[in-house]
Amino acid sequence: MIVLFTDFGIEGPYTGQVQARLQQLAPGVPVINLFSDLEPWDVEAAAYLLPAYAAEFPSDTVFVCVVDPGVGGSRPGVVVSADDRWYVGPNEGLFAILARRAGRVECRELPEPTGVSSSFHGRDVFAPVAAQLASGLSVEGVEVSATCLDRPDWPDDLFRVVYIDRYGNAITGVRASAVDASQLLSVNGQQLRSAQTFGDVGVGEAFWYANSNGLVELAVNRGRADQVLGISVGTPLSL
Amino acid sequence: MIVLFTDFGIEGPYTGQVQARLQQLAPGVPVINLFSDLEPWDVEAAAYLLPAYAAEFPSDTVFVCVVDPGVGGSRPGVVVSADDRWYVGPNEGLFAILARRAGRVECRELPEPTGVSSSFHGRDVFAPVAAQLASGLSVEGVEVSATCLDRPDWPDDLFRVVYIDRYGNAITGVRASAVDASQLLSVNGQQLRSAQTFGDVGVGEAFWYANSNGLVELAVNRGRADQVLGISVGTPLSL
Amino acid sequence: MIVLFTDFGIEGPYTGQVQARLQQLAPGVPVINLFSDLEPWDVEAAAYLLPAYAAEFPSDTVFVCVVDPGVGGSRPGVVVSADDRWYVGPNEGLFAILARRAGRVECRELPEPTGVSSSFHGRDVFAPVAAQLASGLSVEGVEVSATCLDRPDWPDDLFRVVYIDRYGNAITGVRASAVDASQLLSVNGQQLRSAQTFGDVGVGEAFWYANSNGLVELAVNRGRADQVLGISVGTPLSL
Numbered sequence: 001m002i003v004l005f006t007d008f009g010i011e012g013p014y015t016g017q018v019q020a021r022l023q024q025l026a027p028g029v030p031v032i033n034l035f036s037d038l039e040p041w042d043v044e045a046a047a048y049l050l051p052a053y054a055a056e057f058p059s060d061t062v063f064v065c066v067v068d069p070g071v072g073g074s075r076p077g078v079v080v081s082a083d084d085r086w087y088v089g090p091n092e093g094l095f096a097i098l099a100r101r102a103g104r105v106e107c108r109e110l111p112e113p114t115g116v117s118s119s120f121h122g123r124d125v126f127a128p129v130a131a132q133l134a135s136g137l138s139v140e141g142v143e144v145s146a147t148c149l150d151r152p153d154w155p156d157d158l159f160r161v162v163y164i165d166r167y168g169n170a171i172t173g174v175r176a177s178a179v180d181a182s183q184l185l186s187v188n189g190q191q192l193r194s195a196q197t198f199g200d201v202g203v204g205e206a207f208w209y210a211n212s213n214g215l216v217e218l219a220v221n222r223g224r225a226d227q228v229l230g231i232s233v234g235t236p237l238s239l
Numbered sequence: 240m241i242v243l244f245t246d247f248g249i250e251g252p253y254t255g256q257v258q259a260r261l262q263q264l265a266p267g268v269p270v271i272n273l274f275s276d277l278e279p280w281d282v283e284a285a286a287y288l289l290p291a292y293a294a295e296f297p298s299d300t301v302f303v304c305v306v307d308p309g310v311g312g313s314r315p316g317v318v319v320s321a322d323d324r325w326y327v328g329p330n331e332g333l334f335a336i337l338a339r340r341a342g343r344v345e346c347r348e349l350p351e352p353t354g355v356s357s358s359f360h361g362r363d364v365f366a367p368v369a370a371q372l373a374s375g376l377s378v379e380g381v382e383v384s385a386t387c388l389d390r391p392d393w394p395d396d397l398f399r400v401v402y403i404d405r406y407g408n409a410i411t412g413v414r415a416s417a418v419d420a421s422q423l424l425s426v427n428g429q430q431l432r433s434a435q436t437f438g439d440v441g442v443g444e445a446f447w448y449a450n451s452n453g454l455v456e457l458a459v460n461r462g463r464a465d466q467v468l469g470i471s472v473g474t475p476l477s478l
Numbered sequence: 479m480i481v482l483f484t485d486f487g488i489e490g491p492y493t494g495q496v497q498a499r500l501q502q503l504a505p506g507v508p509v510i511n512l513f514s515d516l517e518p519w520d521v522e523a524a525a526y527l528l529p530a531y532a533a534e535f536p537s538d539t540v541f542v543c544v545v546d547p548g549v550g551g552s553r554p555g556v557v558v559s560a561d562d563r564w565y566v567g568p569n570e571g572l573f574a575i576l577a578r579r580a581g582r583v584e585c586r587e588l589p590e591p592t593g594v595s596s597s598f599h600g601r602d603v604f605a606p607v608a609a610q611l612a613s614g615l616s617v618e619g620v621e622v623s624a625t626c627l628d629r630p631d632w633p634d635d636l637f638r639v640v641y642i643d644r645y646g647n648a649i650t651g652v653r654a655s656a657v658d659a660s661q662l663l664s665v666n667g668q669q670l671r672s673a674q675t676f677g678d679v680g681v682g683e684a685f686w687y688a689n690s691n692g693l694v695e696l697a698v699n700r701g702r703a704d705q706v707l708g709i710s711v712g713t714p715l716s717l
Contacts (some may be wrong), residue, residue: 001262003255009644010250011488012513013531013691018483020510024536027508030266035251040645041700053252058263069700072675086258117690118675123691166248167279197311197357212356212363213252222280222308227603240501249489270506271498274490292491297502336509357523405487406518436550436596451595451602452491461519 002031002134003057005050006066006122008107010036017123036064038163041069041232043093045146045162046153046174051098052213054085062133062167064126065089072118077110077125080149088126091149099149100156107149108141161218170231171217176210179239184205185216186192188230188235192218203204204228241270241373242296244289245305249275249476252375254400256362257303273302274374277402278472280308282332283393284401287412291452292339293324301372302366304328311357316349316364318378330388338388340397346388347380357467399475400457400474407463409470415449418478424455425475427469431457443467480509481535483528484544485599487523488514488603495601496542503609508630512541516641517711519547521571522632523640525680526651529576530691540611541574542604555588555603558616566604566609569627577627578634585627586619596603639696640712646702648709649695652690657717665715666708670696682706 004023015036021115022031034053038046046067050111054063068075068090080087080095082102083090087095099105116124132139143169158173163172184191185208198221206228211217218237241261247253253274258432261270273292277285293302307314307329319334320325326334330348330415336346355363371378397412404410423430424447435445437460445467450456457476459467468474480500486492493514494557500509512531516524524545532541546568547554560567560574560580565573569587577583594602610617636651662669663686673685676699684706689695696715698706 001259007644010511011515011644012511012641016510016512017534018480020479023508023510027288030262032255032262033251034255034259037250037644047633053256056256057259059604073677088677120690127328139582165253166246166276166357199309199312209358212359233483239555240498242498269501271494272488272490273494273498273499276489294496295495296498402491404489405485405489405515438548438551450595451598 001057001061002026002130002151003009003061003063004031004033005035005036005038005046005053005063007040007046008036008066008122010226014120014122014162018127019216020237021123021127022131025128026134029049029131029134035190036107038067041067043067043069043196044154044232045173045233046157047094047097047154048162049171050094051101052175053217054098056213057085059084060086062086062088062130064122064130065094065121066126067094068092068121070123073220075120077129078149079108079110079129079133079141080146081106082160082175090121093154095153096154099146100230105146105149107144107146108139109148110139110141115184159237161233161237162178168226169217169219170225170229171211171236172237176214176216179216183217183239185239189216190229198222211238240296241265241369242300242302242304243270243272244274244285244292245387246277246278246279246363247275247286247305247457253359253361253469256359257366259351260362260366261370264367265373265459268370268373268442270452279308280306281472282306282308283397284472286333286393287397287401288410289333290340291454292416293337295452298323299325301325301327301369303361303369304333305361305365306333307331307360309359316352316360316368318347318368318372318380318385319348319385320345327368327372329360332393334388335390335393338385344385344388346383347398348376348383348403349378349380374432393412398476400470400472400476401466403472407465408456408458409468410450410454411476413455413476415453415455418455422478424457424476424478426457426474437461479535479540479542480504480507480608481539482509482511483513483524483531483541485516485518485524486514486544486600492598492600494644494698496600496605499601499605500609503606504651507609507612516545519545520711521545521547522636523651523673523711525575525632526636526640527570527649528572529579530653530693532576533595534691535563537562538564538606539572540564540566540601542608543572544600544604546570546599547573549599552646554590555599555607557586557588557607557611557619558624558626559584564608565606567600568609571629571632573627574629574632577624583624585624586617587622587626588619596602639709639711639715642704642711645697646704647695647697648703648707648713649689649693650715652694652715654692654694657694661717663696663715663717665696676700
């Protein structure tokens with residue numbers, strides 16, 4: 001299975017171009033679009049989503065991960081093997097938290113691409129590598145220390161909003177296991193208590209809960225937390 | 240074929256997570272995303288869309304239907320068999336109109352889920368059941384009377400807007416067969432006449448017509464009906 | 479491979495309905511959604527995107543192309559064979575630039591559809607024809623001169639914005655090969671110089687570049703060109 005984890009948008013044309021390339025190079029391999037609406041240029045936010053949402057995928061899944069403010073520049077592309085899954089994308093921090101939490105990590109730096117576009121490495125560089133991996137083929141590149149993936153200045157849990165979903169719920173970079181259910185979370189001057197799920201609070205009430213991928217999520221029962229709380233990707237929170 | 244009929248959004252991550260689960264449990268079964276942008280929490284609106292858009296699918300199609308304001312609460316999940324198609328989802332009214340119009344309906348109540356997330360039954364409960372059905376396997380649960388699906392207070396045709404499409408056209412919960420083509424429809428103080436199709440009225444003119452799935456739809460030739468008429472999901476109409 | 483190139487939107491229901499029809503009539507043929515968010519009714523804009531984005535697809539790819547302000551009217555549907563790829567859709571100019579640039583073009587006019595909806599020919603007419611082509615079957619219709627596809631009043635390069643992508647970048651109808659890299663482009667009173675890629679200009683700076691499909695694209699390094707430049711689909715540019 002190949003999984004797309006990008007800021008490309010799904011309506012056109014980039015996700016379709018990547019899917020077409022994968023279809024040509026790895027025909028028959030299913031392609032799942034996990035996220036196509038990651039916050040553009042916000043590599044840090046995506047880095048905290050990746051391990052939380054990758055964990056439910058089977059061994060040998062290949063993730064194409066692209067949030068790439070440095071596209072066309074000299075940041076190297078990498079292939080990461082972590083806990084029996086594969087990850088391909090530009091190394092600008094996107095794999096930092098994943099690598100830090102993984103039991104076993106290996107990293108390979110892709111050769112400098114030649115003869116391809118300078119602005120669409122997702123299609124021209126990372127999709128072909130993903131297709132090779134999904135087909136069980138080996139990949140060019142030099143093995144490097146996985147420490148090159150880390151961003152030592154990034155915390156283990158990121159106390160800010162990293163994604164707003166279609167309901168207006170705000171996913172944060174904090175693992176629910178890092179916060180006690182009795183703790184209040186403070187956001188935009190408001191104190192939120194935790195609840196098990198939506199129906200446990202009144203209609204219109206804001207709360208936080210452990211979402212179905214283990215992250216702290218801010219929500220409102222039958223309402224939009226982004227509007228009720230005045231928050232967006234980047235809004236900080238605190239205990 | 241498995242068909243998704245939800246308010247999950249398609250850009251991420253919920254639709255992709257459901258597709259991945261289906262791919263693992265029913266590999267090779269095609270998955271079609273019919274609606275991913277149903278109005279959140281508006282079960283009634285979705286209930287009038289479902290029979291109109293399900294009718295064109297072949298026998299044995301399995302629909303995963305999730306508009307679920309009560310997620311995590313005690314509303315039961317159901318498997319509905321209606322006119323040789325399968326439907327899986329939470330029973331909060333979503334299958335009421337479908338069941339009422341179907342020739343033959345059977346309903347099975349799913350057991351209370353254990354060991355799964357409290358907020359994402361689409362992935363953890365309904366997708367696995369859909370995969371079983373699509374694979375020809377039997378499903379756990381207790382057969383119950385299909386009357387549990389109905390909402391007797393809901394009318395046979397719902398005189399309000401239930402969906403706005405990408406062009407700004409407004410789909411209503413009224414079957415075109417329930418209205419005579421000579422009748423005017425009143426919405427926001429404006430009287431709309433019917434037309435066969437867009438080109439039959441002047442550019443910028445509002446009208447109603449029988450859409451390609453048999454529902455009354457409000458439209459404007461080369462314009463956005465939602466903006467021209469000042470309407471949104473929920474806006475009432477009358478004869 | 480079947481490729482969708484439409485203004486249907488991807489969230490629901492039209493793209494899903496077309497995909498379901500294709501799945502039934504040409505099971506197993508991969509379907510790629512290239513563009514689902516073309517500007518509604520702007521056939522001209524789409525006509526300049528099509529040859530730029532079709533060129534990377536393999537021989538025998540079948541494109542379903544629908545931007546159809548005249549749906550339900552008398553404009554004929556056509557099947558176009560150009561440079562070993564197939565295109566199906568309404569003939570309102572969408573294939574004009576493609577045909578003009580192709581080495582070899584053949585065109586067949588589809589018979590007037592009967593017994594189908596008047597507002598959703600994408601599902602009822604063009605998808606079935608695409609499925610036949612993708613299955614290697616012949617298609618009904620009368621061979622006509624490919625000159626019927628052209629719009630002689632349309633220029634070879636269209637100096638306006640034809641698409642805004644998810645990052646706010648503005649794709650134009652101008653081939654990068656038609657402009658010298660030293661030339662300034664004028665848009666909304668601002669002069670833009672060219673750059674190789676995003677990292678070659680300062681953060682927040684607007685520029686133009688040859689995008690990964692050979693079109694002139696207006697962009698801002700780590701910013702939204704549509705907002706910075708105040709532009710949208712239709713905004714003219716000049717040398």
